[in-house]
Amino acid sequence: MQVYQPQKTNLTHYLFFTGKGGVGKTTTASATAINLADAGKQVMLVSTDPASNLQDVFKTDLTNKPQAIPGVAGLFAANFDPVVAAHEYRESVVGPYRGVLPAAAIKNMAEQLSGSCTVEIAAFNEFANFLTDPAVDQRFDYIIFDTAPTGHALRMLQLPAAWNNYLAENDRGASCLGQLAGMGDKKATYAKAVATLNNRELTTLMLVTRPQKASLLEAARAAKELAASGMHNQQLIINGTLKAPQDHASQAIFAQQQTDLRQMPAGLNKLVQYEVPLRAYNVTGVDKLRLVLQPTQPAVTTDPPLTDRYPNLNVIVADLIKTDKKIIFTMGKGGVGKTTVAVQLAKKLVAQHKTVHLATTDPADHLDFFKTADPAITISHIDEQQVLQDYQNEVLTVARQTMKAADVDYVAEDLRSPCTQEIAVFRAFANIVAQNDSDVVVIDTAPTGHTLLLLASTQSYAKEVKRTAGDVPQAIVDLLPRLQDPQQTEIVLVTLPETTPVYESMRLNEDLKRAKIAHTWWLVNQSMLATQTTHPCLQARAQNEVAWIEKVKAISADHFAVEQWQPDFEQVLLTI
Structure with missing residues (x-):
């Protein structure tokens, strides 16, 4: 297998880095960008992940506009912030009519564009416009996209075709796009985006994976689905391969x-x-990013092995039992092990004589690896296509009872909008939270950014459900109050003892405070410190963990635990 060296690789103008959460997409994309810029190329690096950590990697504040990266001539970077994009999108639609239409009409337009789908449409429009902008195309030699974890990246990369097809068939101006959103212009943009993504001379899908079964399976799924969408030019980058095993931990x-x-x-x-071989250092900052893809690496120096004396997950479980929590979420950055922790929590709660409903809101659905015959555990998965079909059928059934045929056709067209899937999934999520078939609901969530958008949009989602379905189910009415009730709900913030996951957990912590959503406990997962490894590379990584574990300890006011590294994700799920 070849070592990844961008300047010796056949790269196209557009590069999309995607893969399972935590595999190193941002690191690999950023290191590639620096490597190419150092070779004299003009490079644009864009994050389309709502939970982007580009600012942590470069230690620079970023916006949704291109910004030069200090210390790297020729490199520019941007974060596509969905909230900012939504504001700009609403203003682009409403702004031209201010002072022209009555205030009541302006208010009505703004209300129509405050629904649950506006954030997704706005972020997607920004992505599509950037992908098809001739000025961007001509200015940069390489345009690199660092995408959200696989499930959401698949949706984003498939949306150009979905919206293009929808607009081609939409002759009434239905849906959350609205009649004044420039439908003709959108058709041209989306058609060009589809053509660009599918042009193997222009675009390459860089599938990033760890040398682990779960990551490889997800990469294979992404490769298959995106090939079916027309993205056939694909390459595989296996990140974090260990060399020269010595002790028990490294041999495992x-x-x-x-x-x-x-x-x-x-x-x-x-x-x-x-x-890309496993590195002994945390890859943050320009100097480390510049180093990570170099063939020659610095010598590893380590101190004597450290001792791990931190509490483990049992401390959190004991508190959940004591406080009799009814709803437990595992949240955090992609790849931190939220699914494994959710399963561990479920098993430990059952051992304490609780019945548990275990569910996931993550499109990647890693709960599929977990099988159990324990009658005390109920497992549910949100099948996005099935809940979409069920929702469409339900709305149309109600509409046919009270509406004329032409009006039913209008509703049917609205329901074909790609946004309808988001609404259907949200309603399924609310139903899971509302279930009463078990003592406790444990929910494995999607990666941070998408979870926050889901939780922050509860009220606007309710408006969309009312607009399309005519009424709002009680499960949706009760959702936000239940999430904000510390007597019922607990959120376990799952992180890794590394720079980026901890910073992202800190941002999530602040966002949850602003949303007044109950949360107390932190779990530092996959710690190498407890293995007592003597392998130089792994030992160096273990020593780097201490500062981040201590930081979590301080932020959480001692409401934290540490779980040791496990060698194989699926094996953990199958055996715990």
Whole structure:
């Protein structure tokens, strides 16, 4: 397998880095951008992830506009902030009519554009416009997109075709786009976006994975689905391969990696493959990013092994039992192990004589790996296509009872909007929270940014449900009050003992405070410190963990726990 070196790789004008949360998409995309810029190229790096951590990686505040990165000539970066995009989108529609239409009409237009779908449409429009902007195309040699974790990246990359098809069939101006949103212009933009994504001479999908089964399976799923959407030019980057195993811990990691790579899904074996070896340092800041893809690495220096004396997950479980929590979420950055922690919580609660409903809101749905015959655990998955179909059928059934045929056709057209899927999924989420078939509901959430958008949009989602369905189910009415009730709800913030996951958990902590959503506990997951490894690379990483564990301890006011590293995600799910 070749070592990944961007300047020796066949790269196209547009590069999309995608993969499972935590595989190193942002690191790999950022290191690629710096490598190419150092070679004299003009490079634009864009994050389309609502939970983007580009600002942490570069230690620079970023906006949704291109900004030069200090210390790297020729490199510009931007974060597509969905909230800012939504504000600009609303103003682009409403602004031209201020002072022209009556105030009541302006208020009505703004209200129509405050629904649940506006944020998604706005963020998507910004992405599509950037992808098709001739000025951007001509200014930069390479345009690199760092995407959200796979499930949401798939949706974003498939949206150009979805919206293009919807607008081609929409002759009434229905849906959340509204009649004044420039439908003709959107058709042209989306058609060009589809053509750009599907042009193998222009665009490459860089599938980033860890040498682990879960990451490889998700990469294979993304490769298959995006190939079906027309994105056939794909390459595979395997990040974090361990070299020269020595002690028990490193031998276990090495053996697991080699086994999973040998059993790689057949579809991935057809792709050009590259590897990035595991590094002993946290890859943040320009200096480390510049170093990570270099063939020569600095010597690793370590101190004697450290001792781990931190509390484990049992401390959190004891408190959940004592306070009799009814709703428990695991939240955090993609790849921190939220699913594993959710399963562990469920098993430990059952051991304390609780019945548990275990569910997920993540499109990637890693709960699918977990199988149990325990009658005390009920498992549910949100099948996005099924809940969409059920929602459409339900709304149309009600509409046919009270509406004329022409009006039913209007509703049917509205329901074909890609936004309807978001509403249907949200309603399914509310129903899970409202269930009463178990003592406790444990919910494994999607990566941070998308979870926050979901929770922050409860009221606007309710408006959309009322607009399309005619009434708002009690589960949606009760949702936000239940989430804000500390007697019922607990959110366990799951992080890793590393720079970016901790910073992202800190932002999530502040967002939850502003939303007045109950949260107390933090879990530092996958700690190498407890393994007492003597492998130089792993030992160096273990020593780097201490500062971040201590930071979490301080922020959480001692409401924290640490779980040690596990070699194989799926094996953990199958055995705990």
